[in-house]
Amino acid sequence: MSNPDSFIEEVTEEVRRERLFQMFRRYGWIGITAVVLIVGGAAWNEWNKAKKAAEAQALGDAILSAAEAGDAAALDAVPVEGEAAAVVAFLASAEELASENPEGAMTRLQAIADNTTLPLAFRDLAAIKRVLIGAETLDVATRREALTPLAVAGAPYRAVALEQLALLTLEEGDTDGAISQLNEILTLEEVTQGLRQRAAQLIVALGGVPAN
Numbered sequence: 001m002s003n004p005d006s007f008i009e010e011v012t013e014e015v016r017r018e019r020l021f022q023m024f025r026r027y028g029w030i031g032i033t034a035v036v037l038i039v040g041g042a043a044w045n046e047w048n049k050a051k052k053a054a055e056a057q058a059l060g061d062a063i064l065s066a067a068e069a070g071d072a073a074a075l076d077a078v079p080v081e082g083e084a085a086a087v088v089a090f091l092a093s094a095e096e097l098a099s100e101n102p103e104g105a106m107t108r109l110q111a112i113a114d115n116t117t118l119p120l121a122f123r124d125l126a127a128i129k130r131v132l133i134g135a136e137t138l139d140v141a142t143r144r145e146a147l148t149p150l151a152v153a154g155a156p157y158r159a160v161a162l163e164q165l166a167l168l169t170l171e172e173g174d175t176d177g178a179i180s181q182l183n184e185i186l187t188l189e190e191v192t193q194g195l196r197q198r199a200a201q202l203i204v205a206l207g208g209v210p211a212n
Contacts, residue, residue, distance in 0.1 A: 063088060072096050072104070086112050086122045090129075097133060106130050121156040128157055131164060144168050159191045163199065170206070179208035186211045 063078055072092040080088050089108050096104035112118065112126035127150060131143045147168070150161035166181035185191055185199045200210040 063091070072099070072108075083118065083122065086115070086118050086126075090126070093129070102133050102137070106133050109133070124150050124155060124157045124161075128160055128164065140168055140171060159185050159188050159195055162188075163195060166199075166202075175206050179203055179206050182206075183208070183211040 063075070063080070063084075065074075072095040075088050075092040075095065078088055089112050093105040093108040096102070096108060109126040109130040113123045113130065115123065127146050131138065131146050134143070144165065147161045147165050149155075151158055151165055155161065162181055162185050166178045166185075169181060170178035182199045182203050186196060191199075203210045
C-alpha cells in the first residue's frame with residue numbers, strides 16, 4: 001500500500017473515532033440513564049416484593065395470635081379487608097360457637113353470606129354453616145329457603161346443600177322425596193367419596209335403591 005493510501009486510511013479512521021466520540025458525548029447519557037433505570041427498577045421490584053411478603057407475614061402472625069387467644073373480639077381487632085376479612089370472620093364465628101354463643105356465630109356467618117363483594121364459594125359456605133348451626137333454632141322453612149339457592153347446578157357446594165335438603169325433607173316425613181334428593185347426589189360428578197357413601201347408606205336405610 002502506498003504512503004498516500006495509508007495516510008488517507010489513517011485520516012478516515014481518525015474521523016470515525018472523532019464522530020463516535022462526539023456521538024457518545026451527545027447521546028451517551030441515554031445509555032447511562034437506561035442502565036440506571038433498569039438497575040433501579042429491579043432494585044425497587046425486589047424491595048416491593050420483600051415489603052409485601054413482610055406485611056403478609058405480619059398479618060398472618062396477627063391472625064394466628066388472635067385465634068390462639070380464643071376470643072372473637074381479638075379477631076375483630078385484626079385490621080383486614082376483603083377475602084382476608086371473611087376468613088377472619090369464619091374464625092370468629094367458630095370462637096363464638098366454642099364460647100356457646102351460636103347466635104353470635106350465626107350473625108357473623110349471615111354477614112359473610114350477604115356480602116356480595118366476596119366470592120360465591122365464601123358466601124355459600126357461610127350460608128350452609130349457618131343452617132347447620134341453627135338446626136335446632138331455625139324452622140324447616142327458613143333452612144330450606146337458605147339452602148335451595150345453594151343446590152342449583154354450578155353452585156360450589158351443590159352436593160352438600162342437596163344432602164341437607166334431603167335431611168329436611170326427611171324431617172318433614174317425606175321419605176320418598178328424601179330418597180329422590182339423595183339419589184340426585186349420586187348422579188353428580190363433583191361429589192366426594194365420603195358424601196357419596198353417606199347418601200347411598202341413607203338411601204338403603206330408608207328402603208330405597210341407590211342410583212347407579
